[in-house]
Structure formats: structure tokens, C-alpha cells
Amino acid sequence: MCASANKKFSPPTNRQRAKALGDTNQLNDDIRRAVTVGIHKCFLRFPEPKEGDWVTINEEQGQTVQEFEQTERTVVHSTHKIIYLQPIGSFDHSRTPSLDIICEFYRPFFPGCELEILPQIDFIDFSKHAQAEKRINRYTQQPQYLTSFIINHRKKMRRQRQNNNNQELFCIGVTMADIYPEHNWNFVYGEASIDDGIGIYSFARLDPSFPNTATAGPCTDDERILILKRAVGVFVHEVIHLFNIEHCIYYLCLMNGSETEEEMDGHPLYLCPVCLRKMYSALGKETKHFNTIQMYTAILDLCKIFHFKEESSWYEHRLSLLNAEEDKKL
Template identity: 70%
Template sequence: MCACFNRAFSPPTDQQRAKALGDIYQLSDDIRRAVTIGIDECFLPFPVPNEGDWVSIHAEQGQTVQQFERTKRTVPHSRAPSLESICDFSRPFFPGCQLEILPRIDFTDFSKHLQTGNRINPYTKQPQYLTSFIIGHLKKMKRRERKNDRRELFCIGVTMADIYPAPGWNFVYGLASINDGIGIYSFSRLDPSFPDIATAGPCTDEERILMLKRAISVFVHEVIHLFGVEHCIYYLCLMNGAETEKEMDGQPLYLCPVCLRKMYLASGKEKKHFNVIQMYTEISDLCKRFHFKDELAWYENRLNLLNKIEDN
């Protein structure tokens, strides 16, 4: 996963960030305050990339709120992070939506007859599975087993198996079929012991917290993609692209003003449920529960600032 260094990228200016956020005067008071108050105090501008960072390799143009509005959108491994914990942390990001954990499936069975879909990665010497076969199975499962298709926005598979999208690729963290509302995401490389997971033994507390934080970041990031939100280049943000786990670890577990407004727009008729103070409060409580100290400090500071301005 390498390419030439993209020397053409320059971080957006204040004017470009303001343009990306768009006209805020028609917004409800809650979302307007959340995307305008104390921005310089709480959100760091997107930095000049280092060689090897995501935007130094990939030509990201950025997606403004206005462009987003025009986008057509579809409405047990021993060291695996807890799926229940991932869902608990993810719920506040999607007000008005319900997250349901479906029964476990063994995709190794249905890929056995498609031998070209399985391979041993030449670098890690570990088995890998082709994403298209898994997504195809999830599509069939969604059509066959879900009785109220209009009620279901997305069907998302998560796995601790390593995956790849095409023969020329080393690996991929995840892949989505946005038009079908289907995604498959792998947490295998989020484990610090990868590729020697089988012999690593139980997680330490530090590893458990790191893996859970990475898994939540990947899951929420990729689900937000399914709403039509592209990678962010305006601030340090949950929706920044990441080429490596190290780059991922440097990114926050919160949405910048531009992406927060996009999710507000994506909530459609559920805007009545989109209460930023409530969202931040719930996430803050979850940060405390999962011992995400840096994230807890950010959310508490943001809440204090927003509540202070409201009181005045």
C-alpha cells in the first residue's frame, strides 16, 4: 500500500473550512452552536502531512457540506474487541437509529468452494479472504432474512480474519457497497500482536483499551461512510483517512464541525433526535466507562464550553 508522495496537498485555509461548513444561519440552535462555538479552542486544523501519511499518498479533495447534500445516499476470537462495547459506543453517533447485533456466521464455510477467494498473504503468511465473496453473502442474507427491508439501513459484517479486495492488494481494513448498504470490516490488523495473534495470549489492559479504541474508530468511521460522508481534510477528525495504525492512533474519536453537520443532515426526518449535548454526554460517559482518558477530557471540555455559552 504505497504510492508517490503527494506534494501538491496543502491543508485548507480558514476560508476553505468555513466554505466546507456552509451556511449555518438556517440551522437549529443546538447544531449551530455545536459547529460554531469555540472551534479554535477544541478542533485542531488539519496538519501538513508527513511523507507516508494518508493525504500524502491519496489525492483527497475534501467534501464540503454542500457537496454532501448533493450526494446520493442509501438511506469469538480470544483477543477480539467486544462487539457489544463497539455498538454501545457507536450508538450516540447515530441518533434515531438502532444498532442490532445479528447471529454470528462462519464465512470460511461458504468460501471453501470458491478457492480463488482464499489465499495466504505472502508477507504475513496468514489466511486472507476476498471481500467480494463476503459482501455477496451479506447481500443474500439481508434479502433473505430481514423482513422489513425499509427499516434496515445497513448490514455490516465485522471479523478478526484478514481480508483483501483484489489480487493486487496486500490487505484492506474494510470495504463497503454503499448502494447496497453493505460493509465488511476487519479488526485483525488493529491488534498490536498482528500477525502473531494466535500465539499472543490474553490482552493486557493497555492492549485491550487500544484495540477497542481502534475498533470503535474503524467501525464508526466506516458506517459514516455508508451515509455518504467522505474523508475529511478540514480538521483533525474521526473521518480523516489513515494509511497505518500509527496514523489512526493520532486521530480523534470525535467529528469536526463540518462532518458533524453532515451527519445532522444525514439524519433526515430523525433530526428531532439529533441533540449534540445529549450525544456528547453519552459519549463522555462511555469514554469514562472504557477508560479513554484523552477522549474523555476532550468531550468534557467541549460540553463545559457549550453549556457555559448556553448559560450566558
Template identity: 45%
Template sequence: MQIAVTSKLDESFQPVPIPSDDDWLRSHKEKGQTMKAFERKTSKAVPHATHKTIYIQPIGSFDHPRVISFNVIIEFVRVFFPRCEVELLSTIDFSKDMKYREKDGIRQYQTAGFYKYLSRTRHKRNSRRELVCVAITMADIYVDEVEDWVYGQARIVDSLAVYSFARLDPLYPTSPQTLFSSPLTDEHRVIMIRRCVKILLHELGHLFGLKHCIYYICLMNGANNETEMDRQPLYLCPICLRKLYSTFHFNVCDVYEKFANICEKYRLEEEHKWYWKRLDCIQNPNK
């Protein structure tokens, strides 16, 4: 593990650039999270005894020709968090708990309603197995009048999160009618897989105690816009990797190899190359 977080860092990781006017770090005063701060953090999910299951709760309709299969996304989650089981729950409709508003002709659901529903129905899931639960929806979501849309959000104290597919389609903000009638090209499918996976892994990272990263270009960077979201990679920087390792104690090379293979399977070529190159840096530090 020590080699993984120290060897040839300059070849694999880039520092966070100076934020532009619309970037996350320009509008959010992030202090960063050291390893010591992570270790002191008590409100984080830690697999223990039988509590090892990540529940995925789809909410609302997913009957859409451009939707990415849940099974594809879950493959990545299982590798990234190797001590966890992942279970996909049956899709449910929006409930009365889920407040919504109409904005610019688009229905947006408030994230608080998802948390209320997931908390209220916790007893229907297996409480002896549940570690965290994440709601997924095709609907656009918002937090409040300030954060009037988000890709996703985590409520760490309750081990719950929610994220939306709504803004992950490369054709967004095209009208729903146009989206529904547009075939999903291979290029767009790759982009959407990458985005769907990274947002879910990011929110799960929060539930496992990782705050936004301000040190390197990293999966745990905050994102205010599409440019920032696409800049987030599908890997953790050495600082965040060390934090996650302290919880899961996985074999880094084994996880990297499996993740590289999944990336190849779904044509995420950039990520596939990065993981194999990083593996070489770890396995051959003196080359």
C-alpha cells in the first residue's frame, strides 16, 4: 500500500488547477481533509459484522432508450468497494414524501424527500445487512433555493445518498421528446457510463467518510458544472486512496487490475490505460 501512495506520483496525478469563476472551489470554501482528520471523523460508514450491503434504490420511471443499465454501474461499485455487497432493490414510484417543483418547464425533486422516504422505509430493507442506501432517479434534483440543482448528494450521518441521471446525458438540456427519440450512440453510451459510475462512486465515497478533495484531480473533487464533472477521473488520488484503504484494507493491485478490466469491457479507454499505467508504477517503482 505504501508504494501505491508514494511511487511516481507526478506521472499519475495532477494538482487541482486554479478554479475559474464557475468552479466548485470558487464558490465553496473547502479546507481539505487530511488523513488525521479522516481518522477522527466518526460519522462515516464502516463495514462490520453483517453490515456490508450497499442498497441501490431506483425511484421513478427508467423506461427510456438512453438509460444505462443498473447492472453495468453496479459492476464498477463491487470492484471499487471490495468488502461490500451491492443489492439492487425493486424500482418504486415517487412517494408523497418527495416534494417537487416546476422550474423552467422541468420537474425537480428536492433531495430531502428522498432521505425522508429512505429513512421511513429502512425497516423494509434488511437492517442486519444494510450499510448504506443510495436512491437513483431519472428526475432532476435540487437541495434548496441556493443549490437549485445537484448531480447528487450524501447525508453522511444517516448513511443515505441520492443521485440523478437527469443531467448526465450528453444531449442535456435537449427536450425530453428529443431525448426519447434520439438513439444512444456508442460514443454517448461511453460518456454516460463514465458519468453515471463516477457520480455514484463519488457519493458513496462521501458516505465512507471522504470529503471533497482539494489536492489532486480526483474522483472526490467537487463539481459545479459539466466541465468539472468530466474532469473528475474514475480513480482516487493517493491521499483519498489511503483513506479508503484504512477502512477496507484491500489489495490495491488486485482492485486496480479488476477495475482496468471492467473499463476495457465497457470501452472506457482512458481509464483502462490509466489503471494499467498506474499498476506498472506500483509494481515496478524502480524502473
């Protein structure tokens, strides 16, 4: 994305991981089991990074549960909470990931929140100033759009929906166009304005045929699964950022940072105990919708339907441990 000098990074110790999770004694039984039972059997520690990995280029200090709760974005007071998703540009190519399927995966990760797809808009609908910030990437020779102008456009459109402001959590734009955040950056997968609850995310580079996607043939089964898995992971990861949850450095986790598609593919489609507890804090304490067993079961069903084999195995194993622990109580 953007080159800079390598920084020394050491994966956290067991003590640091325990501190990041915090005291679990006062949690309800569901979330307490989810973040304490069989952790070493299911969650891999954050590995020693290779040169060029995210943490060697971008400084990550880690965010503990306590730190998150001190800066938590308040999102749970409305009983009817909506996240708006708006496609920008064309999604008609045969290799494009299905937004409907992405929405199916979204729902169990964000219990108590609805996701509504807004009508598609085109880049020609943007201001002339935004059009002026379109550029041709010197490496791919493909057009790119500046993220800040897309976010500003989303702010203007939000103001036109003032009657929904009391229930709208976030407004997220997704596009198959390539995007960049600053003129000295090569590209970015996405960018968000957390204070405004607005983000823009690109699926362009998730296709292994990029930058020749337009002329590539139909997806093979393996390509279709890979593109969809990447799109689901990127979308869920970026929405979680809008809750003010930072990148994870404690375990291999959906919230790890990614510098390349290869690094992205090494990250799992589940949250580690630290990040899961943060989501519980953001969504579960007041809404009462947060139930880990139900969440995992719903995600497992989707992983089976769409042939995410490794993810299916993980969720099956995790559920077996949690259900066995529940049975001990009975």
C-alpha cells in the first residue's frame, strides 16, 4: 500500500494477551466461555512477522479491551440500528463478489444491526472536483479514485436522509474500482471516517486476475471461493473498524492488518478472544442480542453453503468445545 521504514515488532507475550483481554469474572456465561474456554486449542498466537508484513511497515501498539471501552463509540442506544451499504460503480462483471452473500455473512457478526443496500450510484454522479482526483495508477495502468472525495460525497448524501439519522450507525460505500488515500500511496483496500461513521472499501484487488479483471474469463470454483472469502473478510473487518476497534496484534484474527493479498489470506474469518469481547462490549451489553453460540452456528452454516472448508472446520471445532462446556453446567 505504502512503503516506509521497517519497525521492530515483537508479538505480545502471554501476560500481555491476558492484560489485553482483561478481567472476565463479571462477564455473563456466554461471552465468558467464548473468551476463556479452549483458547490455546483454537486461537493461534500472532506469529513472528516476515519482512513486508503489515506490522513491519505500520506501527501497531495494540488496543486492549479496557482501552477500547474508554474510547468506545456509542452505537447501541437506538432499538432499530441500520448500517447502509451503497455500491459505487458497476458490479455487473461475472467475477464480482455477490453483495447479497456478503450481507448474509454480515448479519451474524453484527447481531441487532440491520444492513440495508442503497441504490447503486456511479462515479459520474460525483462532483467535478472528485472527478479531477481520478488518476491512472502507474503500476497497474488502471483508474483510481481518491477516498476522501468519496467519503465527502457520502456525507452530503447522509444529510439528505436526516429523518434516519437517529437510527443510522454507519454508511459504507463499496466499489470494484481501485482507490487511494493520498497521492504518495499506491493503493488502499479501504478508508473510514470513524467520527462520521462513513467508510469506502474496494474489492478491486481481491480478484487474483487484477489488474486484468475486465478481460479475464469466468471464475473457476476455487477463484470464486477465494474472491468471496476475501470480500467477506475485508467487509466485516472494515465495518468493525467503524466501531473504533483497532487492528489486532494478540492472535491470528480477522482484525489483523494486511499489507498484501497473501497476508490477507493467512488471516482467519473469526475474531480472537480480545476482539470478540470488544464487539460484545459494543453490541451486547445493552441490546441483549449478542449470543456467541448462535453467532458461530450461523457463520458455520454459511461457511458450509459457500464451501469455506477451513473456516467450517474451525467453527465446528470451536462450537464443540463451547457446547461441551455448556453441557457440564447442566
